[in-house]
Amino acid sequence: MMPESQGARGPQRVLVVDDSASDRLMAVRALTRAFHGLQVEQVGEAEQWLQVLEQPRFDAVIVDYQLHWATGLELLHTLQQRWPGVPVIMLTDTVEEQQALEAVQEGLEEYLPKTPESYARLPRTVRFALERARQRQALRESSETLRLVIEGVYGHAIYLVDPRRRIVSWNAGAQAITGYSEAEVMGQPISSLLIPEEQRGEQLERMVEEVEQRGAYTGEGWRLHKDGSRFWADITVSALRGEGGELRGYAVVMRDTTERKRAEEERKRANEFRERLLGIVSHDLRSPLQAISLQSQLLARRVQLEVVQTATARILQGAERMTRMIADLLDFTRGRLGGGIPVEREPGDLFTLTYEVLEEMRMTTPRTRISTQATGDGRGEWDKDRLTQVVQNLVSNALKHGEKGTPLRVTMEGDEDTVVLSIQNQGTPIPPELLPHLFDPFRRGRGEGANDALTGGLGLGLYIAREIVHAHDGTITVTSDERSGTTFTLRLPRHVLTPGGPAGEPPGPEGW
Numbered sequence: 001m002m003p004e005s006q007g008a009r010g011p012q013r014v015l016v017v018d019d020s021a022s023d024r025l026m027a028v029r030a031l032t033r034a035f036h037g038l039q040v041e042q043v044g045e046a047e048q049w050l051q052v053l054e055q056p057r058f059d060a061v062i063v064d065y066q067l068h069w070a071t072g073l074e075l076l077h078t079l080q081q082r083w084p085g086v087p088v089i090m091l092t093d094t095v096e097e098q099q100a101l102e103a104v105q106e107g108l109e110e111y112l113p114k115t116p117e118s119y120a121r122l123p124r125t126v127r128f129a130l131e132r133a134r135q136r137q138a139l140r141e142s143s144e145t146l147r148l149v150i151e152g153v154y155g156h157a158i159y160l161v162d163p164r165r166r167i168v169s170w171n172a173g174a175q176a177i178t179g180y181s182e183a184e185v186m187g188q189p190i191s192s193l194l195i196p197e198e199q200r201g202e203q204l205e206r207m208v209e210e211v212e213q214r215g216a217y218t219g220e221g222w223r224l225h226k227d228g229s230r231f232w233a234d235i236t237v238s239a240l241r242g243e244g245g246e247l248r249g250y251a252v253v254m255r256d257t258t259e260r261k262r263a264e265e266e267r268k269r270a271n272e273f274r275e276r277l278l279g280i281v282s283h284d285l286r287s288p289l290q291a292i293s294l295q296s297q298l299l300a301r302r303v304q305l306e307v308v309q310t311a312t313a314r315i316l317q318g319a320e321r322m323t324r325m326i327a328d329l330l331d332f333t334r335g336r337l338g339g340g341i342p343v344e345r346e347p348g349d350l351f352t353l354t355y356e357v358l359e360e361m362r363m364t365t366p367r368t369r370i371s372t373q374a375t376g377d378g379r380g381e382w383d384k385d386r387l388t389q390v391v392q393n394l395v396s397n398a399l400k401h402g403e404k405g406t407p408l409r410v411t412m413e414g415d416e417d418t419v420v421l422s423i424q425n426q427g428t429p430i431p432p433e434l435l436p437h438l439f440d441p442f443r444r445g446r447g448e449g450a451n452d453a454l455t456g457g458l459g460l461g462l463y464i465a466r467e468i469v470h471a472h473d474g475t476i477t478v479t480s481d482e483r484s485g486t487t488f489t490l491r492l493p494r495h496v497l498t499p500g501g502p503a504g505e506p507p508g509p510e511g512w
Contacts (some may be wrong), residue, residue, distance in 0.1 A: 023114060
């Protein structure tokens with residue numbers, strides 16, 4: 001009889017228990033031929049059996065079903081107590097099939113009749129038994145490791161729920177967050193313990209349906225402490241299914257995020273208050289400013305004294321500057337509170353609009369050099385007044401920060417669907433760390449030391465320009481380096497892409 005392959009590493013120690021010396025010899029020969037370096041311990045008497053139980057654990061045990069001092073089942077029970085999980089194989093020529101099945105149900109790994117063929121198969125049976133034992137041990141170690149990890153997670157409540165939605169496991173983090181001990185929650189329905197009353201019923205059923213259909217649910221909502229107080233939680237629920245797809249229960253991970261929720265709400269309330277205050281103040285300031293401007297103009301016409309003319313001119317300049325600031329504040333609050341700056345589109349030509357703005361700039365600053373280049377055409381659907389505001393802001397900004405004596409370059413390109421406008425100036429480049437924040441509201445100039453007198457506003461110009469461009473479904477970008485200077489680029493689709501603002505998704509159902 002040829003030995004089996006030794007591709008797999010054989011066991012180190014095997015125990016053979018049989019009161020028949022010839023049967024023990026057949027088993028030992030079959031195993032030592034198949035496994036290299038195997039240590040086999042033989043037991044044929046009760047005294048030897050008691051002695052061997054004092055030895056270290058064996059890798060596998062082979063026993064006879066009927067011994068003169070005990071039965072194989074009795075030995076099986078003793079082995080399970082002495083070395084839990086050790087694979088036991090039974091060789092017999094007397095046991096009935098029903099008795100063998102009962103032995104397997106009680107933990108027997110395999111049983112074989114005492115025939116030459118069975119002894120030939122014994123090494124393979126031992127190998128399979130050892131592999132199954134190794135897998136069971138690995139699974140136990142993995143499960144124990146997972147249990148210890150879950151138990152050690154105090155920042156998250158991790159628990160299992162059976163298909164009837166009753167709690168079947170509860171980690172230390174769940175106790176720390178909710179106040180319930182494991183003994184208090186085991187077997188209890190989850191809805192009555194953790195879920196506020198108004199969220200039970202139909203809302204909970206919708207969430208359960210989503211979990212069972214999609215396999216998981218992620219959301220947030222209010223939960224209950226043991227004392228009845230509420231906390232805001234992030235919740236993830238996963239469906240647990242068996243090999244056949246049947247629902248075995250749910251795994252829930254929950255984290256207390258009350259402080260984050262409170263901070264977000266406070267920040268939101270503060271922002272809303274600030275922006276509403278700005279809107280109210282800026283709106284109410286327009287009336288007295290109009291009165292100041294009208295009275296200054298009237299005084300300038302009636303009194304021709306130079307000192308009065310100088311004073312009224314300065315008053316008018318200040319009133320106009322404040323009027324621009326108020327307009328910016330109104331646009332800002334409208335954009336932040338009203339879902340964006342509204343635009344009214346109508347057919348027009350962006351190239352013509354840009355040329356008009358540049359011509360005004362040449363008239364107010366005669367020494368300014370502006371070069372232009374246009375390809376294609378600029379026709380599309382635009383809000384002329386709003387885009388004029390954008391171009392004026394970008395051109396005046398480029399003139400303020402450009403190097404004196406160098407021309408401002410304005411390039412216009414029109415293709416089939418898009419019109420592109422680029423405004424480039426030479427000068428000190430914008431620091432790279434400021435580029436991502438250039439369009440943030442209330443950012444003045446290009447650095448912390450920028451002079452307000454140069455900016456002539458509240459630092460809202462670029463923010464408002466971006467909002468107007470976005471309202472046209474377009475984009476605005478900026479690049480800046482020592483060689484090429486600073487370039488603002490607008491890309492605007494000729495026609496409306498989004499008839500309305502994106503609709504917000506309805507909040508998901510809260511549960512668990």
